[in-house]
Amino acid sequence: MADRLFRAEGVTKRFGGLTALKDVSIEVDEGSIFAVIGPNGxxxxxxxxxxxxxxxxxxxxxxxxxxxxxxLGTHRIARLGVARTFQITRLFKQLSVMDNVILGLGRGDIPMGGLIRGPRSKExxxxxLETLAAVGLEKSADTKAGTLPYGDQRRVELARAMAMKPRLLLLDEPCAGLTHHEAVNLAEVVRQVRDTGVTVxxxxxxxxxxxxxxxxxAVLDHGEKIAEGTPETVQRNPLVIEAYLGRGESGESHA
Ligand SMILES: Nc1ncnc2c1ncn2[C@@H]1O[C@H](COP(=O)(O)OP(=O)(O)O)[C@@H](O)[C@H]1O
Ligand SMILES: [Mg+2]
Known part of the structure; x- marks a missing residue:
């Protein structure tokens, strides 16, 4: 059996009267792709x-x-090897693709001003460039990030997170807003990332x-884990079907 890299045990998070997470536990094997799915909210x-x-x-x-x-704070956690991307892309749109990725190299805590204004080291x-090649964007290194098609912007964000050499990579809806074709391609990149040994x-x-x-x-609904297993077993689970279909959600939309 693979080693567990990540464990959350009985995690509860409240916002005032709302319990956004209720006693949620997950365990993620090193080198695997673990998906957390569930309806909006x-x-x-x-x-x-x-x-x-x-x-x-x-x-x-x-x-x-x-x-x-x-x-621990966000910087400590990043230095321990956790990188993430966001549901809504957070790139420096005025900077080049290359500079966006260089910002990730220091596990997120390099002071930005110095890095951008100062000379970039060859290293x-x-x-x-190596990280950009891994997501298929080496040709766009000098392009302003904000001018790329959205699918490519998501790749830049992925490359920036990868540049941190994370042990654990958290991707928040990486395919949201992408065309079917872009989503299929990005999924392939995520697989390749996993194959380099990064846990996703x-x-x-x-x-x-x-x-x-x-x-x-693992499937969340109203802050609770309602099911967990292989994709095949989860897909057949009546509670999961109810959570998605019972409320008129097809699971296809990104609303
Ligand atoms: N900072 C916050 N303050 C108050 N409520 C929040 C905050 N963040 C999330 N929530 C609430 O927690 C619930 C879960 O939100 P979220 O984790 O964003 O859901 P999901 O990503 O599954 O769509 C929602 O009801 C949301 O409104
Ligand atoms: Mg969300």
Missing amino acids: AGKTTLFNVVSGVYRADEGAIWLGGSTLHG AVDKA VLVEHNMHVAMGLADHV
């Missing part, structure tokens, strides 16, 4: 925010390997994208 992004240190869980424990992440440039947890509203990509799936 299920608590998927909140889970990422708690894991990456944006919010502190009210209850529960979070571990990366032998290190506890609970209560940084080489590493950025992705949040996905679109059940079909997640099912095609993930080794293991």
Whole structure:
């Protein structure tokens, strides 16, 4: 059996009277793709925010390997090897693709001004180009990030996270807003990332994208984990079908 890289145990997060996560536990094997799916508002992004240190869980424990992440700040967690992308792309749109990736090289804590204004080291440039090649964007290195098609912007964001050489990569709806063709291509890039040894947890509203990509799936609904297993077993689970279909959601939309 593969080693567990990541564990969340009994994580609860409240916002005032709303319990966004209720006693959620997941365990992620090293080198796997783990998908967290669920309808809008299920608590998927909140889970990422708690894991990456944006919010502190009210209850529960979070571990990366032998290190506890609970209560640490975003920079500490990044330095321990957790990188993430966001549901809505957060690129520096005025900067080149290359500079966006170079910003990731220092695990997110390099002061931006100095880095951009100062000369870039050959080492940084080489590493950025290597990372861009891994997502198929080496030809766009000098392009302003904001001018790329949205599918390519998502790749830049992925490359920036990869430049951090993370052990755990959190992807929040990486295929949201992409055409079917772009989504299929990005899914292939995510597989290649996993094949380099990076453990991936992705949040996905679109059940079909997640099912095609993930080794293991957990389903959240109203902040609670309602099912977990292989894509095949989860897809057949009546609770999951109810969560998606019972409310008129096809799982196809990105609304
Ligand atoms: N910072 C916040 N303050 C208050 N409520 C929040 C905050 N972040 C998320 N929520 C609420 O928590 C619930 C889960 O949200 P979210 O994790 O974004 O869901 P998902 O990503 O699954 O669509 C929603 O009801 C949302 O409105
Ligand atoms: Mg979300």
